[in-house]
Structure formats: C-alpha cells, structure tokens
Amino acid sequence: MTEPTKARILVVDDEASARAGLEKLLGGEGYRVETAESAEAALAVAADFAPDVVVTDLRMPGMDGVELTRRLREQDKHLPVILATAFGDVSTAVSAMRAGADDYLTKPIDIDALVVSIERARERRALRTEAENLRRHVREQSGEGLQGLIGASDAMQKVYRVARQVSGSRATVLITGESGTGKGELARAIHALSPRADKPFVSLHCAALADSLLESELFGHEKGAFTGADRRRVGRFEQASGGTLFLDEVGDIPPLTQVKLLRVLQERVFERVGGNEPISVDVRVIAATNKDIVAEVRAGRFREDLYYRLNVVHIDMPPLRLRGADVVALAHHFLKAYAGENHRDVETFTEKARAKILRHRWPGNVRELENAIERAVVMCEGNAVREQDLPFDAPSPLEGALRIPGSTMGEIEKYAILTTLEAVGGSTSKAAEILDISVRTIQYRLHEYGLAGGRKGASSPPSSS
Numbered sequence: 001m002t003e004p005t006k007a008r009i010l011v012v013d014d015e016a017s018a019r020a021g022l023e024k025l026l027g028g029e030g031y032r033v034e035t036a037e038s039a040e041a042a043l044a045v046a047a048d049f050a051p052d053v054v055v056t057d058l059r060m061p062g063m064d065g066v067e068l069t070r071r072l073r074e075q076d077k078h079l080p081v082i083l084a085t086a087f088g089d090v091s092t093a094v095s096a097m098r099a100g101a102d103d104y105l106t107k108p109i110d111i112d113a114l115v116v117s118i119e120r121a122r123e124r125r126a127l128r129t130e131a132e133n134l135r136r137h138v139r140e141q142s143g144e145g146l147q148g149l150i151g152a153s154d155a156m157q158k159v160y161r162v163a164r165q166v167s168g169s170r171a172t173v174l175i176t177g178e179s180g181t182g183k184g185e186l187a188r189a190i191h192a193l194s195p196r197a198d199k200p201f202v203s204l205h206c207a208a209l210a211d212s213l214l215e216s217e218l219f220g221h222e223k224g225a226f227t228g229a230d231r232r233r234v235g236r237f238e239q240a241s242g243g244t245l246f247l248d249e250v251g252d253i254p255p256l257t258q259v260k261l262l263r264v265l266q267e268r269v270f271e272r273v274g275g276n277e278p279i280s281v282d283v284r285v286i287a288a289t290n291k292d293i294v295a296e297v298r299a300g301r302f303r304e305d306l307y308y309r310l311n312v313v314h315i316d317m318p319p320l321r322l323r324g325a326d327v328v329a330l331a332h333h334f335l336k337a338y339a340g341e342n343h344r345d346v347e348t349f350t351e352k353a354r355a356k357i358l359r360h361r362w363p364g365n366v367r368e369l370e371n372a373i374e375r376a377v378v379m380c381e382g383n384a385v386r387e388q389d390l391p392f393d394a395p396s397p398l399e400g401a402l403r404i405p406g407s408t409m410g411e412i413e414k415y416a417i418l419t420t421l422e423a424v425g426g427s428t429s430k431a432a433e434i435l436d437i438s439v440r441t442i443q444y445r446l447h448e449y450g451l452a453g454g455r456k457g458a459s460s461p462p463s464s465s
Contacts, residue, residue, distance in 0.1 A: 225274025
C-alpha cells in the first residue's frame with residue numbers, strides 16, 4: 001500500500017548551510033521540500049510551489065521573516081508559517097505571532113519539534129478550511145442576507161452594513177444601480193429595520209406616470225383642481241405619514257415637480273394640487289434610480305440642490321454579474337419558490353445548468369434570473385433543471401462573451417477558469433497547467449463561484465511520487 005504523500009514545505013533562510021540541513025532532514029521525514037535564499041525569492045517560489053507550510057528564518061537581509069509572513073498571508077490567509085531564529089527573546093516571539101506566525105522555534109532547530117509543529121499547523125489549516133467551507137455552504141443554503149435580500153458576496157455585505165447603519169435614522173437614502181438589481185427590495189428592508197416598521201411603506205414608480213399625474217400622485221389634489229377631479233384625493237406623502245415613501249426612478253421626475261419635492265424635503269410641508277392649505281408630514285424618503293444622476297445634474301436635467309437632499313446616504317446596488325456565487329443562491333431560492341407555486345417536483349440544477357447560469361452576464365440582473373428560473377421550472381421534465389431548460393444562450397468566445405474593455409478582472413478570471421475547465425473535461429490539474437496557476441487556486445475559485453463540489457471529471461491535486 002502506497003504511503004500518502006506528505007506536505008510541501010518551503011524553507012527560507014539566507015544561510016546556505018541552514019537551508020541544506022533543513023532540506024535534508026525534512027526530506028528524510030518524507031516531506032517534499034523547496035528552498036529560497038531570501039524572502040523576496042520565497043514569494044516567487046511560493047507562487048509556483050504552493051507550499052502547505054513555510055519554515056522561515058526571522059533575521060534576514062532585506063525583508064525579514066515577519067514581513068514575509070504578512071506578504072504570504074496576503075496571498076493565502078490560511079498558509080501556516082513557522083519562524084526560526086537564534087534570538088529567542090520574548091519580544092521577537094510576540095512580534096512574530098502578531099504577524100500571523102503559527103509557531104516560533106529557536107535555533108538550532110530540533111527536527112522532532114519542527115515535525116510536530118508542522119503537523120499541528122497542517123491540522124489547524126485543515127480545520128480552518130473545513131470551517132470556512134461549512135460557513136460558505138450554510139450561507140449559500142440559507143441565502144444569508146437582509147430582510148429577504150439574498151446574497152453573501154462581499155459586494156452585498158457592504159450594502160447590508162450601510163443599510164443597517166442608516167435604518168435607525170430619518171436620513172434620506174438614494175439607491176442607485178442597474179434595472180433589476182433589487183433597489184425596491186433594499187428600500188423595503190431599510191424600512192423593516194427602522195423604527196417606522198409598523199407604519200406605512202408607500203412606493204411610487206415616477207417614470208410610469210405622465211407629468212400631469214405625477215404631482216397629483218405625490219401630493220394629492222382638491223376637488224375641482226382639474227378636469228375629472230370630482231373629489232379630494234390624498235397623495236402618497238399623506239399615505240406614508242409616519243412611515244416611508246419610496247420614490248422609484250426619481251431621475252425621471254420633471255423639473256416643476258422637482259422644485260415641489262425639494263420643498264417637502266427641506267420644510268416637510270406641501271399643498272395638494274388646487275389647494276392652499278399647508279400640510280405637514282413626517283415621512284422618511286428613500287429614492288432610487290438606474291440613471292447616472294450626477295450626469296443628469298451636469299446636463300441640467302436634474303436639480304443639483306435636490307440631488308444633495310436625496311443623496312444624504314448613497315447605496316449602490318451591485319449588478320448580478322459582480323456578485324459571484326450569489327447568482328447560484330438566488331437561482332436555488334427561485335427554484336424552490338416556483339417549484340412549490342407550480343406543484344413541480346424540481347429540486348436542483350445539473351452541473352451544466354449551474355455552469356451556464358454562472359457564465360451568463362445577466363443584463364437584466366435579478367429580475368431576469370427570476371424570470372429565467374420560473375420558465376425553467378415550468379419546462380423542466382425531470383427533478384433537475386438542465387442546461388437546455390434555461391431560456392438563454394450560453395456565451396461563447398466567438399460571440400464576445402466578455403467585453404475588453406468593459407469587464408472586471410474578476411469576470412475575466414472566472415471566464416478563463418470555467419471555459420478552460422470545460423475544454424479539458426473538468427480536470428483541475430490540466431486547467432491549472434494551461435492557465436499557469438495552482439490547482440489550489442482553481443479549487444478556491446470554484447468554491448467562490450458556487451461550484452464547491454467541483455465539476456464533472458475534476459481531478460484532485462497532483463501528488464508527487
């Protein structure tokens with residue numbers, strides 16, 4: 001029976017004899033060892049070698065072991081580092097541990113103690129990785145979010161933090177973002193978290209109304225104010241009294257109504273159309289737009305003073321294509337909802353369907369995804385949504401799936417990894433060789449993309465004989 005391959009160890013020391021000694025001793029213990037004569041060289045070796053543990057001298061010319069530890073942790077936050085030094089003073093040990101070192105040994109190094117330290121560091125790394133994977137799995141399954149919003153990506157966590165901070169105040173919030181990103185849902189979440197949660201949440205889509213009707217919708221009108229006004233009508237501001245008024249597509253409000261809206265925000269007083277009686281209101285306003293509102297101000301189509309009144313707190317909703325694995329969590333959420341609504345026994349997606357969802361750029365964002373999943377559930381013939389059930393075409397390199405310029409580095413990286421994996425039948429080792437990156441990097445990215453279980457045919461990291 002073949003003994004399992006032991007860990008990769010990177011030894012860093014500016015003394016050739018110390019490097020050679022540790023390389024021989026650790027090699028005798030069954031480890032695969034690479035060496036570097038300086039911290040700078042170690043960073044380059046680590047990028048190619050992908051060590052499981054780094055053993056480094058503390059005192060070296062140029063970059064020392066403490067700074068090397070910091071730099072290595074920037075590349076791999078869980079990479080164990082063991083520092084070795086002839087200067088066994090307490091202050092040096094403390095600075096090393098603060099830098100993130102897993103252990104601290106004094107020279108001359110006892111090989112048995114070093115082996116114990118290496119294996120303990122590997123165990124801690126395995127536990128940290130397992131815990132992180134479990135937390136990621138729980139987030140994806142539970143759709144970690146905020147008041148019904150789903151998504152655990154860094155971009156959405158930033159949105160959640162600001163929303164929680166602003167919810168307790170009466171400050172006006174301006175939410176920007178592409179159509180279908182969930183601006184209205186965020187506005188409802190802020191209201192639900194606020195002290196006004198038990199008061200009305202009233203919304204108005206400003207772009208859906210003619211200019212002549214919008215003012216009446218906002219402020220109401222008196223009987224006889226215009227043809228057809230056969231009775232007094234209470235507007236949205238009065239309906240939202242004590243609560244929250246959400247003005248969707250506020251960038252489409254005409255100039256005259258902008259003036260009146262500005263007055264309400266400044267003085268909290270208005271008159272109904274055709275009336276003279278001032279009406280005071282206590283309403284928290286949340287506005288949203290998919291327009292570049294700053295460009296609208298510069299072009300003279302939107303009042304600058306109103307913009308500043310609305311933009312007390314600004315939250316930008318990220319497009320779905322920049323939210324990583326959130327698209328998978330959202331797809332599963334919609335799958336469950338529409339399977340129940342349509343009484344269909346559809347439980348999951350095939351790997352090819354999931355990959356297709358991840359590759360799509362989603363110009364219509366969450367709204368487009370919801371519609372696509374609803375149709376897929378209806379058309380699906382089994383208990384898993386297949387690639388062909390999804391009502392959009394998978395992008396191909398010839399069709400320009402990525403726009404350069406126009407795509408982020410994250411999008412380019414994801415596209416390169418997924419398409420290369422597809423081309424090599426899912427083999428992570430072959431894809432890593434083609435892309436000139438480590439297998440570990442590909443596996444980590446697949447976790448980020450929501451393909452934690454790997455792709456069909458995915459191989460394990462290559463082992464040395």
